[in-house]
Amino acid sequence: MLLTSIELNNFMCYSGMDNRFDFTEGINVIIGDNGYGKSKLYDGFYWVMYDKCFDTSIKTFSYTSKLKKAIISDKAIFDIEEGKITASVILTFHNPEKRDVVILERRYSIKKDGDKIIEDEKSEEIVSKKDLEFMNARIEKDPYEIERIKRYILPDNVKPYMWFQGEQVESIIDFNKSETLTDAINVLSNISKFDNIIKIADELEASSEKEYDKKRRDLSKDTNKSEQLSIDKEKLEKKIKELEKEEMQLRDSSSTAEEKADSKLNKLEEAQTIRRLDQRRKDLEKRLGEVQAEFDKEQINLHKKLFTNRWVLKGTEALFGEYNQKYEKYISSKLQKKALANAKFEATNELRKKLQTRLPLDVPEPIHINRMLEEEKCLVCDREAPKGSEAWLKIKELLYTTEDDNSKIEEEVKTNFDFESEFKKLYQNGLGLGHIIKNIDNDIQNTFLRKEEIESKRRTILEEFEKIEKELRSLTAQSAMTSTEAFDILNGYTVLNEQVKRFATQIANQTHLINNKKKELDQINKDLSSLVVGEIPKYLEEKRTVLNEFYQVAHSTRKRVFQKLVKMLEEEANKHYQNMIQRNLSARGIIKLKELTNGKNYMPELVDENGNVLHQLNTGNIILIKLATIMAIISARKASRDTDLYTLITDAPMSVFGDDYTLGFCKTVSQVYKQSIIMSKEFYRNETLRRELLENEEIRLGKVYMITPTIPETDRTNRKSLATNIKALN
Amino acid sequence: MNSEEILRAFLTDDLIIEKGHLKKEEAENYKWFSHSNNKLIEVIKMAIEGETSSESPNVTEKKINKLLNQQ
Numbered sequence: 001m002l003l004t005s006i007e008l009n010n011f012m013c014y015s016g017m018d019n020r021f022d023f024t025e026g027i028n029v030i031i032g033d034n035g036y037g038k039s040k041l042y043d044g045f046y047w048v049m050y051d052k053c054f055d056t057s058i059k060t061f062s063y064t065s066k067l068k069k070a071i072i073s074d075k076a077i078f079d080i081e082e083g084k085i086t087a088s089v090i091l092t093f094h095n096p097e098k099r100d101v102v103i104l105e106r107r108y109s110i111k112k113d114g115d116k117i118i119e120d121e122k123s124e125e126i127v128s129k130k131d132l133e134f135m136n137a138r139i140e141k142d143p144y145e146i147e148r149i150k151r152y153i154l155p156d157n158v159k160p161y162m163w164f165q166g167e168q169v170e171s172i173i174d175f176n177k178s179e180t181l182t183d184a185i186n187v188l189s190n191i192s193k194f195d196n197i198i199k200i201a202d203e204l205e206a207s208s209e210k211e212y213d214k215k216r217r218d219l220s221k222d223t224n225k226s227e228q229l230s231i232d233k234e235k236l237e238k239k240i241k242e243l244e245k246e247e248m249q250l251r252d253s254s255s256t257a258e259e260k261a262d263s264k265l266n267k268l269e270e271a272q273t274i275r276r277l278d279q280r281r282k283d284l285e286k287r288l289g290e291v292q293a294e295f296d297k298e299q300i301n302l303h304k305k306l307f308t309n310r311w312v313l314k315g316t317e318a319l320f321g322e323y324n325q326k327y328e329k330y331i332s333s334k335l336q337k338k339a340l341a342n343a344k345f346e347a348t349n350e351l352r353k354k355l356q357t358r359l360p361l362d363v364p365e366p367i368h369i370n371r372m373l374e375e376e377k378c379l380v381c382d383r384e385a386p387k388g389s390e391a392w393l394k395i396k397e398l399l400y401t402t403e404d405d406n407s408k409i410e411e412e413v414k415t416n417f418d419f420e421s422e423f424k425k426l427y428q429n430g431l432g433l434g435h436i437i438k439n440i441d442n443d444i445q446n447t448f449l450r451k452e453e454i455e456s457k458r459r460t461i462l463e464e465f466e467k468i469e470k471e472l473r474s475l476t477a478q479s480a481m482t483s484t485e486a487f488d489i490l491n492g493y494t495v496l497n498e499q500v501k502r503f504a505t506q507i508a509n510q511t512h513l514i515n516n517k518k519k520e521l522d523q524i525n526k527d528l529s530s531l532v533v534g535e536i537p538k539y540l541e542e543k544r545t546v547l548n549e550f551y552q553v554a555h556s557t558r559k560r561v562f563q564k565l566v567k568m569l570e571e572e573a574n575k576h577y578q579n580m581i582q583r584n585l586s587a588r589g590i591i592k593l594k595e596l597t598n599g600k601n602y603m604p605e606l607v608d609e610n611g612n613v614l615h616q617l618n619t620g621n622i623i624l625i626k627l628a629t630i631m632a633i634i635s636a637r638k639a640s641r642d643t644d645l646y647t648l649i650t651d652a653p654m655s656v657f658g659d660d661y662t663l664g665f666c667k668t669v670s671q672v673y674k675q676s677i678i679m680s681k682e683f684y685r686n687e688t689l690r691r692e693l694l695e696n697e698e699i700r701l702g703k704v705y706m707i708t709p710t711i712p713e714t715d716r717t718n719r720k721s722l723a724t725n726i727k728a729l730n
Numbered sequence: 731m732n733s734e735e736i737l738r739a740f741l742t743d744d745l746i747i748e749k750g751h752l753k754k755e756e757a758e759n760y761k762w763f764s765h766s767n768n769k770l771i772e773v774i775k776m777a778i779e780g781e782t783s784s785e786s787p788n789v790t791e792k793k794i795n796k797l798l799n800q801q
Contacts, residue, residue, distance in 0.1 A: 190731050194739075197777045200787050204773075204794055543798040546769045549745060553774070557740045 001093040001102065001153055002675050003647045010087040011047075012040040013709065015073035015723035021705055023647075023677060027670040028702035029693065031683040037707050037724045038679035042165065042651035044089045045677075047071070048106045049150060051123055054165075064108055064123040071108045077117070078720035084111050093153060094133065101130040102149055103137055154646055161630050166652035181593070182601050185565060185633060194558040201547075201554035208547040213528065215540055220531040229531075233524045240517045247510040254503035255596035259603055261496035262594070264489050265613070270479040271493075274486035277472045284465040291458045298451050305447060313433055314440045320430050327427045334420065369398050503597075566593050566602055572632035573604070573625075579668045580624055584660035589614050591625055604629050620657035627653070627665070635672040648676035659686055666693060670700035694730055704729040733782050734762040740774045772797060 005022045008014035014037065021030065021041075032038045043053040046061065053071065055062040064071060072087040088107040095101075108123040127146045128137035140146055154162060186192055213230055220226035264271075306312045364372075364380065372379050372395050376386050385391035476482055481489070573591045581588075589606035592613075596603060604625050606614045648669065654662050662682045669676050683690040684706070694704060710723045731739070740746070741757040751768050752760070766772065773794050780790030 193731070193736060193778075193781050196781050196787070200777050200780070200790055200794075203787070204791055207791075207795075208798075539799065542769065546773055546798060547794075549749065549770055550773050550777075553740055553743045553745050553770070554777075556745065557743050560743065561739050 001095045001645055001647075003091060003649075003677065004094045005090075005092045006041070006044055007088075007090040008041070008044050009089070010073045010076040010085065011044055011071065011089050012053075012073060012087075013037045013719075013722055013724050014040065014044070015075040019724060019726060021726065022703055023675065024702040025675050026700035026702035027666055027673075028675070028677045029666070029683065029704045030677070030679045030707060031681075031690065031705065031729070032679070032707040033681050033684045036681075036684075036709055038681070039165070039651050040724075041707070042649065042679060045091065045163070045649050047123075048089050048091050048104050049154065051106065051125070065121055068108075068119040069110050069117060071123075072110060073722070074719040075722055077110070077112065080112055082113050084109055099133050101133050101137070102153065103128040103130075104150070104153075152645075158646055161634065162646045163649045164653070165650065166655045181603060181629065185562070185569065185602075191558070191562055191565060194554070194561055198554045198558055201551045204547045205551035208544050212536070212540060212544045215536055216528045216532050219534050219536065220528075221533045222531050226528060226531050229524050229528050233521065233528070236517060236521050236524065240514060240521065243510060243514045243517065247507060247514060250503055250507050250510060251597050254500055254507060255601050257496045257499040257503060258597055259601070261493055261500060262603060262605065264493040264496065267479060267481060267486075267489055268493055270475060270481065271486040271489040274472065274475055274479070274481065274483055275490055277468050277475065278483045278486070281465065281468045281472060284461055284468065288458065288461045288465055291454060291461055295451075295454045295458055298447075298454055302447060302451065305443070309440070309443050309447075310433060310436050311440055311444060313437050314444070317434070317437055320434050320437075323430055324427065327423050330423060331420075364398070366399055369395060500597075507597075563595075566595075569593060569629065569632045572635050573628040576631045576635070576668045576672065577624060577628035579671075580628065580661050580664040582664050584658075584664075589621075591628060593629075620661070624657055624661065628668075631668060631672045648673040648678075650676070651679045652681065653678065654680060654682055659689060662686075662689055663692055663696060663699070667696070667699045675702065690729075701730070733778050734760075736778050736782075737762060737775060740778075741771065746770070769798060 002025060003023050005020060008019040009017045011019075021028075030038060030041060039054065047053050047064070050061070051064050052061040053064075053067055054060070055067060069077065072085055076085050076087070086107055086109040088105060090103060090105045093102040093104070103126075105126040105128070106123050107126070109120050111118040125146070127140045127149055129140055129149070130137045140149065186195075213233065217223065217226045217230055368379065372385070373387075373392065376384065376392060378385050378391060378395060383391065385395055472483070476486075479486075570591060570593045573593070577589075577591050589608060592605050592607045592611075593602040594605050595601075606621065606625060608614055654665055657665075659682055662680070666678070669678065683693055693699065693701070706727045706729055708725045708727075710725060711719075711721060738758065738760055741752055741760050742754070746752055746757060747754055751770055762775075776794050776797065777790060779785070780787070780793070
């Protein structure tokens, strides 16, 4: 059925009663930036069908009974003082062949009385039908019929492939759920018919075998033995079934492990690079720490060396010379002074000798001289010598000795502060340091060279460190994988590979066991036949053969048809993939649907022209592959009643893969789906792209609308006047 | 796939050719209403017919058994 319109009345940001979008066949596009009401429009479709809307606070779909007044436009609630406010969404479907019309409506009301708001518990669903488009609609009351109509519009098993939001694409074909693609093929292809025929073939084969055995027992020459053999056979068959079931479980587990390993393999190269870079980063960090410590030490030493290596003396060579001169002058002046004093001393002594005529030196002794001076009388000649007289002064002269003269002379030579020894030390030190000063320049130069060397090493390491940091940041952003996750992937991959190997051994053992049991079964059948006396009816022999062959043909045909379907899907998927990537020159690869170990599940992967798997896929690539695969499943059934009946409704499916793919995606969607409704921000932001959408003849275009809010996103704190403008662009 | 296409998918199986029920060209061009005395082909047709007409599997099995029980 074609979805011809949606009307939104006071529903969320669609305030008022005139919000209507009409749709036609082809791709219908609703253009709007983030926060402009695209997702609320998607909610509108979803709400009518499932009584649920996306609850952004808990990131899941919630029932009206939980959302309540959040369903109703804030503006509508604010605008009315008192009374009932109702939000409603109406979807109109039209079947052009039968010319009948189905109208689905959902309503939700609240009552407002000033500040008080009374919320209804539930929403109301109204389904009306027009048997012919021009007739009046009649409301359908029968709940079973309502359910039937809704399932007719969109069956539950088809819904995930027809109605989805951008972020749900990942989970539609989940690489970690091995049966997802197979399930999709089952739902959207008629392989289930072959599955049903297999069930009939299995039943018939088992019952004919039983019938045949019974006949063999009836015709047995040894009934007891035949009975026992039949019991053994039954047990053996049961055992074989159990073993086969176990084998299948092992194969399933192996497939899951293989598939998980494959999905990790996709990121393995990136993970390895991240790990390598991370390790290098850590090494460099350590090295940088060491070099920094070395540098710091050198810096401290540089200051110390001013004193330890006597750098502080640099430039003092002249001072040393000057000091030496002064010292020499000082010493020479001192020696000269001393020589003069000595000469004076000698001369005084000489003079004294001459003057000393009557008495020898120190005669009389000073004690007697002092007595004579006191008594003012010469005790030698016994004459009076009054104080101050010539005789008294002569006596007094005798008190002056040579020592006194020497002391006087020494006193003359001596100065008050004698620094000779210190000056000498300084002189001697100066001689030693003078030798060191010559080497200071070399020492400073070597030290600075060493410092420069360390600095250069530090810079090089730092540059490499920053380069690796940048590379790591870009890689982790591109792969959406942290260093820890990269480690987990590598470890996980190793573990999964080991699991696959272990499963392979277990499967081989199990197969061997089953084959042995089958041989035992063959022997029992032979034994049973050998006991038969007479002839088994021909029709029974024939029936057994026919049904056994039917059983084999049914199984091998199903497998063949499924493989053919997979091959066809692969071709279709590649057609769509190539269409979508045609405007992006860097995109490459061919989609391959890889069969897993259990022989029943398939996973999409991207290979190059030589069949080598391409592992460096980003999220955009992966989603394109998934979308191409989904489209292949749909287009493989193109023109069949099923897929033409349903409308693709998707919110922001292109948000993850960039502008280059947008038109390719629209073109492909318009060719694959009879009708689609796409919500997109890409055409809002890129005007050229929008023009191309409206003019590109390869795109089977339906209606195009632009939606804008009445209040800019920045002023959205007060939503009481928020409404949405709808403008048709074609 | 319609009934005839499903039938052809079965009849082009290697086992049908190997056991000599049909030649390859015969299988590829087989029509739904082609006359055949081959019981395997008849059984396959009955199973397909039952499936496409949403018949209960029990009923289909009974019909097939009846066909094969004819002496």
